[in-house]
Amino acid sequence: MYDTARGVAELARPANCVAAAVLTGTGAFVAGAGGAAVAAAVAAVVTAFAVAAGNAINDYFDRDIDAVNRPDRPIPRGAVSARGALGVAAAWFLVAVAFAALLPPLAIAIAGINLVALVTYTTVFKGTPGLGNALVSYLVGSTFLFGGAAVGAPEAVVVLALLAGLSTFTREVIKDVEDVAGDREEGLRTLPIAVGERRALWVGAGALLVAVGASPVPYFTGTFGGVYLLLVAAADAVMLYACYEGFGDPASAQRRFKYGTFLAAVAFVVGRAALLV
Template sequence: MSSVVETGRGLVELTRPSNSVAAGVLTFLGAFVAGGVAESPTATAAAVAATVLATGAGMAINDYFDREIDAVNRPERAIPRGAVSARGALAWSAVLFVAAVVAAVVLPALAIGIAVVNLLALVAYTEWFKGLPGVGNLVVAYLTGSAFLFGGAAVDAPLAPGVLFVLAALSTLSREIIKDVEDVAGDREEGLRTLPIAAGERTALHVATIALVVAVAASPIPFVLGTFGPAYLVLVAPAVLGMLYAAYEAYDDATVGQTHLKYAQFLAVVAFLAGRLLSPGTGPM
């Protein structure tokens, strides 16, 4: 019985529930900012479900391809510690992908198109782009930010959350680069050519910091455009300060820096939600 429980726990861990749910929240927020949640509740729910399922599938298949790297960098993960076999992780990923496709079939053609592009980008990332300097980081940044576009497209307003797409993509780009600095040992052993390996860890951290500074500088735009009200500024201020401090921390400890950056990103999402909820009179971006 304990082995069944451990396997079940491992399957859940493979999906990175916090990341998958967070991606679903971004999709919901994309539809919400576009003003389409009340008008298209079924499409919104389908888009959120498809995002959560596809993100979980992507996380699982990434762990499948990274199992040898994780044996060095993160031996506590489900595959390296033996909770789930590599084949089991691959099968679980396929099940989640199929479920995501089923959820997405009711969506408008443009939303389905975005989903197909994202699926191809995810496969390309795991197979070819992950080990290329900066390229893999850009793909993950796009995939994260595109959750906003997907939510908007689900309610026939794909460009409405465009600024949020840019902000999310830039902050994610920064965190992904910092994570590569954290993973240098295992990536080098696997022969990957990530940005910190190709250009040096300090140079990579400089690039991550620049991306984050641009995102922070652009963060007031939703308020300036009238998309979010004052509540957004109140909550986004500590979020951006936390992001900048996390970038500073990363120069001494990449693990601490990327972890704190993740927390700051979650706070930024809360700022997006609060800014829209408490500003009912504002329009889409």
């Protein structure tokens, strides 16, 4: 019983759910939540449950790959059955949909698109070179847009969404390099398998360079001040180093990218907070 409960919790990836909810809250704050704190909180809850459901769906369809790459995950080790994982995912999706119905129309539309994208990623796009990476990148970037839309100002977080999406693309490519053995055995054609590992890493590096180039835009447009520029420069440095590290140690590099993404989010939060002082 304990292992089953633990397995269900692991399906959700609680840390990822909380992280995604924080990103949505960050998007709402940067957009200027103001009196829309309730809407921002609801959007964060929607994001957390949608991510949990998507992770469970991903584990269901990846159970054979995980038997090679991640044998300690709930389904391969027998803590949760494949059918049980589907049932849990369906319940979490229903909770996400119920809360999403309380939000403005644009936020509902983004939530609907993202819920479909979460399901189709594993079933359709994951093994398609580059497209699966692009879809995951959109999903991460859209958490900020979703938060902004929840409080009625999605345009305020477009640059933040772009930064998150492009850096995530790079991290996803590095992650695919890490998972080449299991993906090849399963017959998937991820970007590293299709074009080679080093070429794929260079594609990811190109996406990151675009993100880094765009990161100072809010400073030069006067949206945020010098504190933002300093923090986002540090975030850029972390992600650039992680990209370099990916050529030698993809496992460490893709984890480091998360720190860079969160540091970039902190830069936006501090930049926004400085305007309120």
